[in-house]
Amino acid sequence: MDHFHYRNGQLMAENVPLSQIAAKVGTPVYIYSTATLKRHLRIFSEAFEGLDALVCFAVKANSNQAVLRTLAREGAGADVVSLGELKRALQAGIPADKIVFAGVGKTRDEMAAALTAGIKQFNAESEAELETLNEVAGKLGKIAPVSVRVNPDVDAKTHAKISTGKSENKFGIAWQKAEAVYHRIGELANLRAVGVDLHIGSQLTDLTPFKEAFERVVGLVRELREKGHNIQHIDLGGGLGIPYDPTAETPPPPTAYGAMIREVMGDMDCSIILEPGRLIAGNAGLLLTEMLYEKQGENRTFYILDAAMNDLSRPAMYDAFHAIVPVAEPVENASTLKADFVGPVCESSDVFAKERPTTPMKAGDLVAIKSAGAYGAVMASTYNSRPLVPEVLVDGDRFAVIRKRQSLEELLALDTIPSWLSDD
Ligand SMILES: *Cc1c(COP(=O)(O)O)cnc(C)c1O
Numbered sequence: 001m002d003h004f005h006y007r008n009g010q011l012m013a014e015n016v017p018l019s020q021i022a023a024k025v026g027t028p029v030y031i032y033s034t035a036t037l038k039r040h041l042r043i044f045s046e047a048f049e050g051l052d053a054l055v056c057f058a059v060k061a062n063s064n065q066a067v068l069r070t071l072a073r074e075g076a077g078a079d080v081v082s083l084g085e086l087k088r089a090l091q092a093g094i095p096a097d098k099i100v101f102a103g104v105g106k107t108r109d110e111m112a113a114a115l116t117a118g119i120k121q122f123n124a125e126s127e128a129e130l131e132t133l134n135e136v137a138g139k140l141g142k143i144a145p146v147s148v149r150v151n152p153d154v155d156a157k158t159h160a161k162i163s164t165g166k167s168e169n170k171f172g173i174a175w176q177k178a179e180a181v182y183h184r185i186g187e188l189a190n191l192r193a194v195g196v197d198l199h200i201g202s203q204l205t206d207l208t209p210f211k212e213a214f215e216r217v218v219g220l221v222r223e224l225r226e227k228g229h230n231i232q233h234i235d236l237g238g239g240l241g242i243p244y245d246p247t248a249e250t251p252p253p254p255t256a257y258g259a260m261i262r263e264v265m266g267d268m269d270c271s272i273i274l275e276p277g278r279l280i281a282g283n284a285g286l287l288l289t290e291m292l293y294e295k296q297g298e299n300r301t302f303y304i305l306d307a308a309m310n311d312l313s314r315p316a317m318y319d320a321f322h323a324i325v326p327v328a329e330p331v332e333n334a335s336t337l338k339a340d341f342v343g344p345v346c347e348s349s350d351v352f353a354k355e356r357p358t359t360p361m362k363a364g365d366l367v368a369i370k371s372a373g374a375y376g377a378v379m380a381s382t383y384n385s386r387p388l389v390p391e392v393l394v395d396g397d398r399f400a401v402i403r404k405r406q407s408l409e410e411l412l413a414l415d416t417i418p419s420w421l422s423d424d
Pocket residue numbers: 058060061079102103199201202203237238239240275276277278279374
């Protein structure tokens with residue numbers, strides 16, 4: 001459930017008409033709902049009530065510091081994958097001891113900064129990384145808390161580009177090798193193994209792959225403990241899917257996910273870490289855009305929007321479905337047609353929806369691309385020299401720009417002309 005709904009014929013974000021935001025900030029613009037962010041975090045967290053659970057929001061889904069601060073105030077930790085994300089999380093007020101650091105290519109600088117900040121744990125993805133982390137920690141006179149990300153080799157049955165738990169993926173260490181790796185950690189003076197970690201993919205709409213993977217990892221933790229490793233927690237990753245297309249997908253609710261985890265964990269005396277990203281932010285945001293033109297192709301109607309694949313790349317990258325709705329509520333029994341919603345970028349993949357049933361729209365209409373709060377603004381680029389679009393946070397009756405629109409001057413000023421090409 002989200003807080004974007006029609007009232008008096010107008011699509012609202014909480015109590016703010018989207019048309020009001022468009023008039024003030026322009027389009028395209030990302031708009032997030034505070035109430036929805038909080039609600040998703042609360043419902044997710046409640047699914048683990050009674051368990052010793054830490055919810056670390058996956059910052060890569062939406063790294064705006066106002067979003068992070070909203071979640072931090074509700075008690076969320078953070079799962080970060082770069083120094084930039086670590087800094088964002090800390091600056092937004094997420095305590096270091098609630099931050100976990102993932103990623104297959106952490107640099108020495110990133111390790112040093114995270115050690116200095118005193119993060120909860122590193123989720124290590126290779127033996128080489130562990131050796132480097134041991135060195136960096138040694139130089140700083142610190143002990144690095146580590147979990148090894150194991151690859152449980154299960155098929156997440158999601159889009160290939162967001163599947164991470166198969167042996168062919170670059171992520172984690174084969175779970176059969178895990179014991180040897182923990183043994184090695186025991187030999188390294190500046191590392192301390194504190195947990196086991198996994199993350200098998202994103203937008204999972206079935207609990208079965210999760211369950212299979214979690215059972216493997218619980219088995220592994222038992223073995224590791226028998227070998228004398230003091231494993232205190234299991235980081236179960238993120239990945240629970242959301243209904244982008246409520247008519248097509250019915251992902252399990254967080255309560256079912258929580259119940260399954262309770263069952264798999266059984267009487268393991270172990271705390272858990274969860275890393276939801278999409279589930280918290282996805283349906284808490286939309287991309288507001290204006291229709292520029294209608295164009296009749298042969299047997300097709302194109303609705304050309306002022307937003308493009310550089311602003312929201314999920315459809316081009318993952319064939320993702322996003323609901324697209326007019327800001328002015330369609331009248332009852334309005335006629336429908338099929339249209340292709342496209343952007344202005346010079347790529348055939350710049351398509352938000354093909355042959356999408358819709359009520360008629362016309363140039364100048366405001367159009368909302370829904371479920372764009374996760375993996376939206378964070379993945380934007382300036383392709384075609386299109387400036388990064390702004391982000392707005394709504395809270396009840398009020399709204400604020402939480403990232404201003406990049407100006408063309410700012411965009412162009414990033415280039416420099418070398419002396420030998422200089423005109424003077
Ligand atoms: C991307 C990612 C997540 C978040 O995934 P969602 O599908 O957004 O919940 C969590 N953990 C890791 C390690 C990730 O790479």
